[in-house]
Amino acid sequence: MIEVKDLRKGFGDVEVLKGITTTFQPGKTSLIIGQSGAGKTVFLKSLIGLHIPESGTISFDGRINTNFSIEEKMQWRQEIGMVFQGGALFDSQTVEENVMFPLKMFTKQSQAEMLERVNFVLDRVNLENSNDKLPAELSGGMQKRVAIARAIVMNPKYLFCDEPNSGLDPQTATVIDNLIQEITDEYKITTVINTHDMNSVMEIGENILFLKDGKKEWEGSSDEMFKTDNEAVVGFVYSSNLFKKVREAYLKETN
Numbered sequence: 001m002i003e004v005k006d007l008r009k010g011f012g013d014v015e016v017l018k019g020i021t022t023t024f025q026p027g028k029t030s031l032i033i034g035q036s037g038a039g040k041t042v043f044l045k046s047l048i049g050l051h052i053p054e055s056g057t058i059s060f061d062g063r064i065n066t067n068f069s070i071e072e073k074m075q076w077r078q079e080i081g082m083v084f085q086g087g088a089l090f091d092s093q094t095v096e097e098n099v100m101f102p103l104k105m106f107t108k109q110s111q112a113e114m115l116e117r118v119n120f121v122l123d124r125v126n127l128e129n130s131n132d133k134l135p136a137e138l139s140g141g142m143q144k145r146v147a148i149a150r151a152i153v154m155n156p157k158y159l160f161c162d163e164p165n166s167g168l169d170p171q172t173a174t175v176i177d178n179l180i181q182e183i184t185d186e187y188k189i190t191t192v193i194n195t196h197d198m199n200s201v202m203e204i205g206e207n208i209l210f211l212k213d214g215k216k217e218w219e220g221s222s223d224e225m226f227k228t229d230n231e232a233v234v235g236f237v238y239s240s241n242l243f244k245k246v247r248e249a250y251l252k253e254t255n
């Protein structure tokens with residue numbers, strides 16, 4: 001579980017995160033949404049320790065990250081998996097080498113042990129028989145699956161994904177959403193996703209955090225999102241005609 005309390009972060013005179021409090025539960029996929037500039041990336045970067053907050057705390061199963069000793073920080077780093085926007089694979093390395101990278105970096109496993117684990121996670125993301133391929137030889141969706149395999153190879157407790165669906169067609173995006181959700185549930189990972197993709201919001205929708213001007217404006221499930229009267233949420237999510245119609249149909253059916 002990740003508990004965020006009154007998190008504040010700014011740059012110079014500009015306050016970006018203005019006191020965010022929330023909780024992310026294990027086995028659940030939480031989505032962070034909001035307008036461009038709302039503070040989603042700064043929030044995600046704060047969670048993974050790339051930004052040091054001015055005040056407030058982030059605790060990982062009771063451990064506050066700014067209090068970590070060097071050893072605790074090393075341990076915590078190994079408990080985190082990340083899927084970056086665009087995949088961030090090493091272009092000159094094969095799929096196998098890309099996925100094995102964290103094991104080589106952080107463990108003393110033998111080549112055979114590492115290979116067994118790499119094959120297990122590649123199998124889990126339905127990418128068997130692709131070990132020797134280079135990223136350029138794969139489709140966008142396959143590259144995302146390699147990135148997910150690499151993110152889970154260390155068996156993380158926490159998984160952070162920045163726009164995992166960017167550049168994917170809606171069908172492939174749904175496959176990636178489902179994969180992240182299944183893995184999160186299966187391994188009881190605490191997963192946080194930054195997204196602009198409203199399909200993901202409808203598809204995953206377990207816990208949605210809506211940021212506005214650096215504050216938590218609203219939080220709930222996608223079902224609750226259909227029913228909310230919060231003007232900022234309605235204005236943002238239902239600005240598209242498609243989602244407006246979906247909402248109207250949902251409300252008609254449930255009333």
Ligand SMILES: Nc1ncnc2c1ncn2[C@@H]1O[C@H](COP(=O)(O)OP(=O)(O)OP(=O)(O)O)[C@@H](O)[C@H]1O
Nearest residue numbers: 011014016034035036037038039040041042043196
């Ligand atoms: N390193 C930085 N230095 C100064 N200002 C920053 C820095 N990083 C972000 N900001 C500012 O913080 C605000 C929030 O940015 P952030 O990237 O978190 O928005 P976002 O919600 O992720 O937007 P988008 O959806 O466009 O990616 C913006 O006004 C941005 O200019």
